[in-house]
Amino acid sequence: MRRVVVTGMGIVSPIGVGKSEVLQSLKDSKIAVDQIKSFDASNLPVRIAAEVADFDPEAFIDKKLVRRTDRFVHLALAAAKEAIEESQIDLKRYADRAAVLIGSGMGGFITLDTENNKFLSQGASKVSPFLIPMLLINMASGIVAIEHGLKGVNFAPVSACAASGHAIALGTLLIRHGYADLAIVGGAEATIAPLPIAGFANMKALSTRNDDPKRASRPFDIARDGFVMGEGAAILILESEEVAKKREAQIIAQIKGFGMNDDAYHMSAPDPNGAGAEAAMRMALKDAQIEANEIDYVSCHATSTPAGDIAEAKAIERIFQDRVLVNSTKGLMGHLLGAAAAAEVVVGILQMQNGFLHAMPNLDEKDPEVKVNVVGKRIVPLQIRNFIKNSFGFGGHNVSLVVGRYEG
CATH class of the missing domain: 3.40.47.10 (Thiolase/Chalcone synthase)
Structure with missing residues (x-):
């Protein structure tokens, strides 16, 4: 079996947009949890989340495409851009042998929430004609492939919070056994919206430390009381060892x-x-x-x-x-x-x-x-x-x- 290596990474997260910002935040022990700012959460039982601040999708994506895709796709495209740039790979050369697997737990839930509210308040005629493609979980994988002309294996693992783990594992499997020479793998999620917050809160999954958000997410601590909703995307470029060596790529890690x-x-x-x-x-x-x-x-x-x-x-x-x-x-x-x-x-x-x-x-x-x-x-x-x-x-x-x- 072929060995699988990592040649590029990209990340858009609450603690930073891009690897350099994330690395500095890790060194600074930056906590990104705060009061929700993207909408009025005053009527919700949980009013805190870890949002990606200062993210302008038009810095990464064509303005028309921004309007026709959900936020989780915006995050995926931005992370993919950074990963592809780091890998310095000519994707056109490998287009037929390039897999794309970008997982998500919930897909375009912000679009679903917004458009459903329009449907209920303004009627069916006001619902966006892009509603269906905007909410589909596989659309992050699909749009990344369309933007870069990639024609290999393409799908979206959907396994809740394990989705992008499955994407990495399955991308590795495809390369090992010769179904692809490279794979763009990862995950994207943007579910900080009223309906999902209410749903997770009502099942008692979320922390309720509304007045102390910086101390809300506390894994392994005796006083932990639930998770804090975050959003973001991360992408890795996986390649067979042979392909990476042949093109003299900088190999940064191995999926073993x-x-x-x-x-x-x-x-x-x-x-x-x-x-x-x-x-x-x-x-x-x-x-x-x-x-x-x-x-x-x-x-x-x-x-x-x-x-x-x-x-x-x-x-x-x-x-x-x-x-x-x-x-x-x-x-x-x-x-x-x-x-x-x-x-x-x-x-x-x-x-x-x-x-x-x-x-x-x-x-x-x-x-x-x-x-x-x-x-x-x-x-x-x-x-x-x-x-x-x-x-x-x-x-x-x-x-x-x-x-x-x-x-x-």
Whole structure:
């Protein structure tokens, strides 16, 4: 099988637009959670989120296309632009062998919410003729392919908060087995709108720290009370090792292995013992053909929910005891849902390149049921050889990725 390498990354997140801004925010332990500013949330039970501030889609996308696509597509196109530029790849040369897999949990939900309100208040004639293509989850993959003329395998993994983890795993699989020579993979999500906020709030999934937003997202902390909605996109350029070497690309990381399974337990709650998460990590290690002692860091899914954080910690403990360091980027940028896995892979690679793990500024008191070695309030210097990125989604979906330094 062919080895799969990373040659480009792009990210649009609440803690920064672009890798350089994100890296600085990680070093500064910047928390992006705040009062919602994109609409009036005063009548909602939850009024906080992690929004992407100062993002002008027209800086990345044609004005007409902006009007005809949802915000999650705007975020995906911007992240793809940065990733493609870093990879310095001539996409036209590989157009027939270039796959695009961009996952999302909810797709064009802002458009759906807005257009439904117009339908109810103004009638059917006022609904946008672009409603359907704007809300379709596969449209991020489709528009990226259209914009760059890419004619290979193209679809959108949809597995809630594991979606972009699946995109990376499946892109790796396509390249390994020769169905593609390169893959543009990742995720995009933009669901900070009244209806999804109300829905998540009513199922008691969100933090209700409306008066203290900076302290709301607190993975592994004893006082955590739910996740904070975030938005953003992250894209990676994956290539076969042969293609990357032939074109003398700068290889920045390697996707070494993956594991995918399902808890088959509950529609939204994790298996409390973390059995599925453990199995996914063990599958990823086996697929990567490395031992547990070769993993230096676990980038946790840990969303700051009472049950989820403990289940994942139990799974990690059974494999690694307290030997590896763990953190969760959701403490800084909230939960990007379907885009979370890809964004956190980008963060993991940035940390690997720069020799540190970002801090967990809201970890005041670790939950005593969490036995793993969680990074605290200060950055930890660490030379990372390999790391695991965990992603779990409603429906019991589990994905674990092993990402590491390229060993040419």
